[in-house]
Amino acid sequence: MQLTRRNAILMGTGAVLVAGLPLASSAAGEDAIAAFTGGADVGEGDIKLTAPEIAENGNTVPIEVSSDSAVEIMVLALGNPTPAVATFKYGPLAASRTASTRIRLAGTQDVMAIAKLEDGSFVKTSSTVKVTIGGCGG
Amino acid sequence: MISRRDFLQTSMAASALLGASGFGQWGRIAAQQSLTQDQLLQFDTFGNVSLIHITDIHAQLKPIYFREPSVNLGVGPNKGEVPHVTGADFRRLYGIEDGSRSHYALSSGDFTALAEGYGRVGGLDRVSTVINQIRSDRPDALLLDGGDTWHGSYTCHHTQGQDMVDVMNALKPDAMTFHWEFTLGSDRVREIVEGLPFAALGQNIFDAEWDEPAELFPPYKFFERGGVKIAVIGQAFPYMPIANPGWMFPEYAFGIRDENMQKMVDQVRAEGAELVVCLSHNGFDVDKKMAGIVKGIDVILSGHTHDALPEPVLVGETIIVASGSNGKFVSRVDLDVRDGQMMGFRHKLIPIFSDVITPDAEVTAVIDAVRAPYEDTLADVIGKTESLLYRRGNFNGTWDDVICDALLSEREADIALSPGVRWGPSLLPGQDITREDLWNVTSMSYGEAYRTEMTGEYLHVVLEDVADNLFNPDPYYQQGGDMVRTGGLGYRIDISKPQGSRITEMTLLKTGERIDPSKTYQVAGWASVNEGTEGPPIWDVVEAHIRNQGTVSVAPNNSVEVVGI
Secondary structure, three states, rough: OOHHHHHHHOOOHOHHHOOOOOOOOOOHHHHHHHHHHHOOOEEEOOEEEOOOOOOOOOOOOOEEEEEEOOEEEEEOOOOOOOOEEEEEEEOOOOOOOEEEEEEEEOOEEEEEEEEEEEOOOOOEEEEEEEEEOOOOOO | OHHHHHHHHHHHOOOEEEEEEEEHHHHHHOEEEEEHHHHHHOOOOOEEEEEEOOOOOOOOOEEOOOOOOOOOOOOOHHOOOOOOOOOHHHHHHHHOOOOOHHHHHHOOOHHHHHHHHHOOEHHHHHHHHHHHHHHHHOOOOEEEEEOOOOOOOOHHHHOOHHHHHHHHHOOOOOEEEEOHHHOOOHHHHHHHHHHHOEEEEOOOOEEEOOOOOOOOOOEEEEEEEEEEEEEEEEEOOHHHHOOOHHOOOOOOHHHHHHHHHHHHHHHHHHOOOOEEEEEEEEOHHHHHHHHOOOOOEEEEEEOOOOOOOOOOOOOOOEEEEEOOOOEEEEEEEEEEEEOEEEEEEEEEEOOOOOOOOOOOHHHHHHHHOOOOHHHHHHOEEEEEOOOOOOOOOOOHHHHHHHHHHHHHHHOOOEEEEOOOOOOEEOOOOOOEHHHHHHHHHOOOOEEEEEEEEEHHHHHHHHHHHHHHHHOOOOHHOOOOOOOOOOEOEEEEOOOOOOOOOOEEEEOOOOOOOEEEOOOOOEEEEOOOOOOOOOOOHHHHHHHHHHHHHHHEOOOOOOOOEEEEE
């Protein structure tokens, strides 16, 4: 997509550059998952990810992860060129196994959180965050 | 979502919830030659709590005409479900007689003829009469305003919302939530909200920097009415900085935040709330989804998508009430709350037929006072229309056709884009177009009419992006507007397809040629959400066009082919 300065003035600052089709997950994301889990099965369970459905600003999207029994939580932005966002580690005395941060998203994509639990098993959850041009409210 | 018949059966069968609506009454009223105010407002007071809901007034102080949409498509789980049922199908669904007052108020079809017979709707002095009548039955009824109140007219624009604040204060609401109000800019919003004699609620209005609840907008407020402890939780429009210019209110973040909504419901229940009411500006489909996720809300008073439904929709044990727009309707919901539980309800969607309801003189005086400095300008006739001018519809409306034509001719563009907003009253064939009428469909704080170049590829991205805001099968990804209106550009849309493959066969209408992705086109539009957009105000552009035309006539618009319904 060719984007002139005038288009940018018209349609948006950050958003216009990234609006478009949902970004597919890259091989880099799968590699990161494999490295984190060592190839173990990943189920569903004690992991929660809170993210907006539509990003107000794709450059700084607030997310939060939490789990009661995680020792590590890895966050991936699967559509970003570099999917790895952060890995949070919790010791046995951690009062709360929660983390919140802001991430940059290259466009509409799935954000995934994978937790390694105390028993050594892995669980994951994901959420689609849409990055849009917007501009037509009722 | 359940059908009407299921709904009635369910509400009878469910032991905890006994339902009734004012609807059966309407069939009889409609059959009568004339309707009196007493008949229109007849309601057997029920239970121990009354809620009065009005929403999306868009600054319409005076009676207007307002045509409901003939095209309002639902997708995913909402395909074919209310409010995505229109015209004759809507009338069959609710047993409304063709040609009746209810037909006129609630559905499209024969609009011009019925409007001439039944007259204008709305007017906040009439709304006041209805509210007073309900308060005479139930003095402690709660009046709740769903927002989109301080936007949408010449006087509202020029007084920065003060006209609406003055008139609404005279109606004495108990609480309010928000959407277009924020387009006044955060300083003005703060100034007004700090002086409001009622609660300004929004559990999803957060401080953008700290991602913490914004202090100015409490999440909820408790009321003690009819011996019942009621919590009203506010839910502002979730996508404000995306659908409207975020740079005008950079201090705030929004979002649906249903996990926080659940937290608030749990909190108010723990504090003893016997009835939990959500005053929402989510839009109907979003409210339906939220009602299925958040447990413990008894009533959602739904706004934003401008739907008017003669019966509540039941999701689990939550009833969702939709009360229309532009001052055309008021909903009354009577509830029987006992032992901390909603045991039953009685509901009536009251259309504000302006010729039937006597205006409340006190409120008329307030309206006259706020309009007085502008009366001459408002009444200025700028042209006439031969066609019915309206806005509602998923893809186009005749008012938008006029606006797009104005952009094409006055701005010498190949293609015009006009935002798919749902506000703006209608005009009947033969009516003069006054400056007030024009501002009713264009007024906003970011109305600059830009002119720019776009490649065919970029135009496609724009249409696909907006289409996904409307036709994403998951309501949480919908923003609640309609499709961007196009002038000079035709296209085919398959609403069943995913983003990126809905829009095909884009055609430049003046040549009949397909849009070339690599070619550059001159595009004129208005209501850009971006800071620094330049151009003359849209109302000046459209006024010049109407004055040139003298009398406006709109040909049928067949430029959008819709499939996948």
